[in-house]
Amino acid sequence: MTTSIHGIESRLLQQVSRSFALTIPQLPEGLIKPVTNAYLICRIVDTIEDETQLSIDQKRIFFDQFGQVIDGTLPADKFAGALHPLLSARTLPAEHELVRRTSDVMHTFFSLSDAQRQAIHLCARTMSRGMLEFQKKQNFNGLETLAQMNEYCYYVAGVVGDMLTRLFCAYSEAIAARKNNMVLLAASFGQGLQMTNIIKDLWEDKARGVCWLPKDLFRQSGFDLASLSPHCFDPCFGQGLGALIGVAHGHLRNALAYSLLLPRSETGIRKFCLWAIGLAIFTLKKINRKRDYTCSRDIKISRERTGAILAITNACIHNDVMLKLFFQMATRGLPLSVDKATTGRPDSVRLPEQMSADPQR
Numbered sequence: 317m318t319t320s321i322h323g324i325e326s327r328l329l330q331q332v333s334r335s336f337a338l339t340i341p342q343l344p345e346g347l348i349k350p351v352t353n354a355y356l357i358c359r360i361v362d363t364i365e366d367e368t369q370l371s372i373d374q375k376r377i378f379f380d381q382f383g384q385v386i387d388g389t390l391p392a393d394k395f396a397g398a399l400h401p402l403l404s405a406r407t408l409p410a411e412h413e414l415v416r417r418t419s420d421v422m423h424t425f426f427s428l429s430d431a432q433r434q435a436i437h438l439c440a441r442t443m444s445r446g447m448l449e450f451q452k453k454q455n456f457n458g459l460e461t462l463a464q465m466n467e468y469c470y471y472v473a474g475v476v477g478d479m480l481t482r483l484f485c486a487y488s489e490a491i492a493a494r495k496n497n498m499v500l501l502a503a504s505f506g507q508g509l510q511m512t513n514i515i516k517d518l519w520e521d522k523a524r525g526v527c528w529l530p531k532d533l534f535r536q537s538g539f540d541l542a543s544l545s546p547h548c549f550d551p552c553f554g555q556g557l558g559a560l561i562g563v564a565h566g567h568l569r570n571a572l573a574y575s576l577l578l579p580r581s582e583t584g585i586r587k588f589c590l591w592a593i594g595l596a597i598f599t600l601k602k603i604n605r606k607r608d609y610t611c612s613r614d615i616k617i618s619r620e621r622t623g624a625i626l627a628i629t630n631a632c633i634h635n636d637v638m639l640k641l642f643f644q645m646a647t648r649g650l651p652l653s654v655d656k657a658t659t660g661r662p663d664s665v666r667l668p669e670q671m672s673a674d675p676q677r
Contacts, residue, residue: 324420325352331410332359335595342587346487350432353424354479356414357386357440360421362472363411365447368524369404372451379444385422386437392419406524435482439475442665446471454526458541462530462563462656465514466507470661473510474503477574478665490579501574503659505589508567512596515560515603516612519546533559546610554607561604562651568593568600569654572643580634587633594625597646604650 330337364378384390396418450468459465481502485492514528534556575589602615609615632638
């Protein structure tokens with residue numbers, strides 16, 4: 317049964333995320349299973365957040381119920397049976413199936429080690445709490461401040477950086493020995509990837525009534541997000557977008573520093589991290605060159621370019637000097653704002669060395 321469920325999870329991963337389906341198999345064998353499971357659990361949380369037909373009160377109920385599922389106090393089938401009929405056609409078919417398969421995902425979760433379950437449990441709980449909080453703050457015209465955007469990015473992705481650090485440290489004593497330095501950069505790693513995705517998917521989000529851009533940053537450029545439209549490009553919006561690209565670039569610089577803390581012998585984990593950074597950097601480069609894009613297809617990286625990015629990264633994977641040089645060349649011409657690339661991690665959030673109690677089975 318375990319082998320069968322592992323196959324189901326691999327198939328679900330390929331359906332819900334092409335990027336993670338590409339990077340997770342690069343991990344060492346001891347990490348593929350927990351990281352795949354962690355991603356699918358986070359994607360269930362994300363599906364609740366993104367479902368436009370659910371009210372805030374309904375989302376609060378389902379976030380709480382899924383937390384009970386992870387705690388082991390509510391049957392997964394009961395949760396899935398209540399949520400799945402409420403998912404709309406806007407939700408991807410793969411996400412419909414993922415919710416239906418919640419019990420399979422949780423079967424794997426409860427087979428993981430104590431440390432792995434603790435890391436995933438804390439991530440999902442923190443993510444749910446933060447997403448619910450921002451359901452009240454989001455609106456069609458964006459978030460109020462860049463600080464709020466950094467905080468939102470922490471809750472949806474920075475917390476994943478914290479979780480992965482826990483999983484990596486549980487896997488390797490050599491990595492655990494570098495934990496203190498990695499903790500300082502972990503959240504920023506996830507936030508850089510998330511901020512890139514927010515910029516890339518700006519118009520698709522806008523079409524479903526959501527905008528995660530910071531009003532104050534664009535106001536500094538003389539642009540009011542209330543007038544944002546894909547049909548009329550305003551140079552002031554382009555200026556604000558450049559500033560936001562600079563913040564995302566700052567986070568991705570932290571992501572590179574994080575990756576270089578990984579032992580050179582951990583080829584698979586380095587690939588997992590550096591492939592994601594490379595793809596994000598070249599996405600930002602395309603956006604920076606075409607700030608008047610009107611959909612994510614306009615700035616999509618070609619299959620050929622993707623292959624080249626991965627090949628160059630692989631060739632440099634054990635050479636930190638070459639990796640830094642590749643990053644420097646790839647980011648040439650990109651705006652940069654290191655001082656604004658703050659983690660957004662609330663004081664109430666426990667760091668990776670502050671492990672919570674093991675969830676019940």
